[in-house]
Amino acid sequence: MTAPSDIAAWVATAFDHQPRDPKLFARALTHGSHGGGESYERLEFLGDRVLGLVVATWLYERFPTEPEGSLSARFNAIVSRESCAVVGRTIGVPAWLILGKQARDDGAQMSDNVVGDAVEALLGALYLEAGLDAATAFVRRAFDDRLDARSEAPKHPKSALQEWAAAHHCRPPVYSVVARSGPHHAPSFTIQVEVGGKAGGSATADGSSKQEAEKAAAAALLEKLA
Template sequence: MAEAMDLVHRASTRPDRPRFLTVAGGVRDWVKLALGHDPKDVKLFERALSHASAGRDSYERLEFLGDRVLGLAVARWLFERFPDEPEGKMSRRYNVLVARETCAEVGRELGVPAQIILGKQAREDGASFSDNVIGDVVEALLGALLIDGGMDQAETLVRRVWAPYLDSQKRAPQHPKSQLQEVAAAKGLRAPEYELLGQFGAHHSPTFRVKVGIRGAGAAEAEGSSKQEAETAAAAALLEQMR
């Protein structure tokens, strides 16, 4: 399997990592325990936990903000942590740390699924188990934390809960898509071509099927909860065929 996925899996199964489940005191107490922040505006965090299916202000705008918070926090962290590492290696580390799968695993560690506010149908469809939904909520919580506590608070949280994922990177991981492109070039072949074969499943938890091919080397198909995830898995599968 792709090295990025393996890093996520290995970090998520570490026995020393705490798991926060439900908290009797509600959102405020959960935020204090899981995020280490006493919210001034608890409604901001309620919005960050609210899926569009719940019929209220959803997390989408906060997710937009939190995505940028996470990117900046991780980029700055890597810049400081690896002062002699070239941009290409830092980029590979960055891509793993901000990946949807990593955000979802972080969310599960923090107990996010039990806190997500869902409409009846989305709840019955299992939206609280979706990597897409959990990852989006994690980013929305970072957006809420930025507004309510400032960038220092957001960076402190990122460095605390993402630390096992960075620590497990014994070397900068190479993304399967980049690796496949390099292998094709080394063999004198044309660049990989990706094709979206279909999208199916519930709107809040879609599955994408993608095909990647290299003329003269073969093709592979794979599925994922996002187009990017499916492309990554397909690239990893074709790499296995080419070895």
């Protein structure tokens, strides 16, 4: 098992913070499959809320004239599981994850769900030890390119498909689960979306959660209908 002192050295580099309690950060990297102690779930719960507060405040300051709907679209894109996973891979989280053998064999080390959850857990640990200012500094540094990735707030594919259906006098989109596979810690969902009506159609897509698969299916159908 990775020594807490080694994790502390990595945290000092990745988060610009020298841990006072290395075991806290080791817990933030421990998946439930490892057994024999606490996992990152409670810290993830906390870190998710810290991330939300930091990003919401950041967006409020950065885009002072945008309405709530546009800010919400930007917010959802930045705090998404995929976004957190990208940040996690950038700072090297997968190499430090503490997993059970089966989870590691199943590829959990590279799962968006696991890596993204660990990023939130690490943020929770950072907040507990160093406070909101340190957490804010890390988020603004690590997520900066995602905040300014586009000049306009992104429109969620499901919202865009809903609007397309209304504009083309079609029935609202209907989403259904076609299949679910993979282990509990790294599931894969296949979702089909259908827009009924003369101009409508259907598409399917996969994702690591129902929400992400629905988003991907909506995007795929919009591309077909364009």
